[in-house]
Amino acid sequence: MRVLGVDPGLxxxxxxxxxxxxxxxxxxxxxxxxxxxxxxxTADRLVLIERGIEQWLDEHQPGFVAVERVFSQHNVRTVMGTAQASAVAMLCAARRGLPVALHTPSEVKAAVTGSGRADKAQVGAMVTRLLRLDAPPKPADAADALALAICHIWRAPAAGRLQQLAAAQRRTTAPVRLPKGTR
Amino acid sequence: MRVLGVDPGLxxxxxxxxxxxxxxxxxxxxxxxxxxxxxxxTADRLVLIERGIEQWLDEHQPGFVAVERVFSQHNVRTVMGTAQASAVAMLCAARRGLPVALHTPSEVKAAVTGSGRADKAQVGAMVTRLLRLDAPPKPADAADALALAICHIWRAPAAGRLQQLAAAQRRTTAPVRLPKGTR
Structure with missing residues (x-):
């Protein structure tokens, strides 16, 4: 199971x-x-994000994409940019028929550290340990993206397999079929 | 000057x-x-919006795209979807080198009716009159999209021409150049 985690931001x-x-x-x-x-x-920034995500998908050919779920309780300007960047990530994945999962920040923290309230340093330390890296990935956004991918692998293996089957079926029938209640 | 107005929504x-x-x-x-x-x-919905916008761009070849600027003071769930749909519209336009303008709802209302606090019916009535239509376009989202396009034509003809020149220059040099302080 190969997962691309995306911590969205403009x-x-x-x-x-x-x-x-x-x-x-x-x-x-x-x-x-x-x-x-x-x-x-903003429009040009979204084009650059699309190109970047496409390059990562082309190069690493993940079977799943996990994106951080955006909430709007934070800073107004930041949230809009984050929502827009996440839309581009979701679009790039779904366009290829890849299943897209959204995980909240606290789900990711809980999956990786055992606590939904862990701080950036704790997440970075656990990502380093779990992936047997020499040092925590920098910046924090990169570590968070890995944590999202780990969270996805651990949280929903069964759900993930169902999604993969559904996506494979979609690819063989039509580019995007919109299943009712199948996911 | 041909403008595609987009009133974004999932x-x-x-x-x-x-x-x-x-x-x-x-x-x-x-x-x-x-x-x-x-x-x-949501990811599949964004793919469908991308296809829809691409069809409109292909068919009508506008020189500008005007998108409603999204604020986050409204309903949380709705705003996220609106921000994501607007990101797709902006992406489709910028990817083709088309200048993208954002106008707030009150700018649009003020441009079309003279009042930034006009209601949907007033906007629909003025759009009908200005475009010499037989009846207000339905649903309101369609009328709002026309109002956005009208607003863009009226508000910034000079700015629009500058943007068009910049976009033409970008098209002849690189797919997306990121000018510093030129817009």
Whole structure:
């Protein structure tokens, strides 16, 4: 099971690919950040994010994409940008027929550290340990993207397999079929 | 000057194309709604919105795209979907090198009716009159999309021409150049 985790953002979009199965050691396939210049138009920044995500999908061919679920209780401006960047990530994945899962920040923290209120440093330390890295990935967005991918592998292996089957079926029938109640 | 107005939404994305120049009678080129089923996954809905917007761009070849600016003071769930749909509209336009303008709802209402607090019926009535239609376009999202396009033609003819020049230059140099302080 190979998962691309995306921690969406207009300025820094964290991306991390993890391979593995629940209950077995995990392997980091790649980690990075898609950046866009703050002085650019939002529309152009979204194009750059699309290109970045497409490159990661092309290069690493994940079977699943896990994106952080955005809430609007935070800073207004930031949330809009985050929602827009997450839309591009979801679009890139769904366009290829890849199943997209959304996980909340507290689900990710709980899955990786055991506490939904863990701080960035704790998440980074656990990601480092779980993937047997030499040091925590920097910036935090990159570590968060790996944590999202790990969370996805651990939280829903059964649900993930069902989604994969549904996606495979969609690919053989039509580019995007919209199943009623099948997911 | 041919403008595609987009009133973004996940369930109903209003689209309207208007042609004209500030100070001259305007002409409606087309109006419609891109719909996606509420029971589908958000990611698949974004793919359908992308296809819908692409069809409108292909068919009507606008020189500008005007999208309603999303604020997060409204209902939390709705705002996320609106932000995501608007991201797809902006992405489709910018990917083609088309200039994208964002207008707030009150800017649009003020431009079309003279009052930033006009209601849906007033906006619909003025759109009907300005475009010499037989009846107000339905649903309201379609009328709002036309109002956005009208607003764009009237509000910023000079800015629009500058944007168009910048976009033409971008198309001849690179698919997306990120100018510093040029817009």
């Amino acid at each position: 300025t820094r979009c964290g991306v991390g690919v993890v391979e593995g199965t629940a209950g077995r050691p995990l392997r980091m396939v790649g980690v990075g950040v898609v950046r866009t210049p703050a002085e650019a138009d | 369930t109903r994305c209003g689209v309207g194309v208007v042609e004209g120049t500030a100070g001259r009678p305007l002409r409606m080129v087309g109006v419609g709604v891109v719909r996606t089923p509420a029971e589908a996954d």
